[in-house]
Amino acid sequence: MTMYPREQPIPRPTGAPASSTPLRDYFASGPLPAVVDGYAVLPRSLAEGMPLGWQQQMAHLMAEFHQAFGHLSWPVYRVVPSRYEVIADLDEEQLAEVGCIVEIDGDGELVYRERSGKRIADPEHTKVLVSCLDPIPREHAADLQDTPPRGFPAPQNWSSR
Numbered sequence: 001m002t003m004y005p006r007e008q009p010i011p012r013p014t015g016a017p018a019s020s021t022p023l024r025d026y027f028a029s030g031p032l033p034a035v036v037d038g039y040a041v042l043p044r045s046l047a048e049g050m051p052l053g054w055q056q057q058m059a060h061l062m063a064e065f066h067q068a069f070g071h072l073s074w075p076v077y078r079v080v081p082s083r084y085e086v087i088a089d090l091d092e093e094q095l096a097e098v099g100c101i102v103e104i105d106g107d108g109e110l111v112y113r114e115r116s117g118k119r120i121a122d123p124e125h126t127k128v129l130v131s132c133l134d135p136i137p138r139e140h141a142a143d144l145q146d147t148p149p150r151g152f153p154a155p156q157n158w159s160s161r
Helices: 022-027 044-048 052-069 092-098 138-144
Strands: 082-086 100-104 110-114 127-131
Touching: 044 052, 092 100, 092 127
Parallel strands: none
Antiparallel strands: 082 127, 100 110
């Protein structure tokens, strides 16, 4: 009679089952920088400043992404750094950008209106998205590298010494 070692049960995974939509789950997990509605924006300067191994993985994923979806009719995207601001705090140029106007009513009160003419009920607490200067400088890419900055040293003016 052949004796087999006592078979051990197959261990079952613990925790929640793996998601079939991990990227969607991650994007929906909470407020994330540069993730809104239907888009996730990746600042190029930060991506190009990632450690080499990360860049290689990212380049591979992006190549696969473009190979899979390159046949679609892609528009040209214009990405504008923006932030939320209270309507009552905007200047005239910012109001025009978001399509609002301000006027003074018969009582001398400021009245904020949408482009359609509809009055904005609570401009002191209504926030809108307004363009701003990009807070991520292009030079920031080198901050993530463990290696010294690449390139040539800045020229020295030796004649003034």
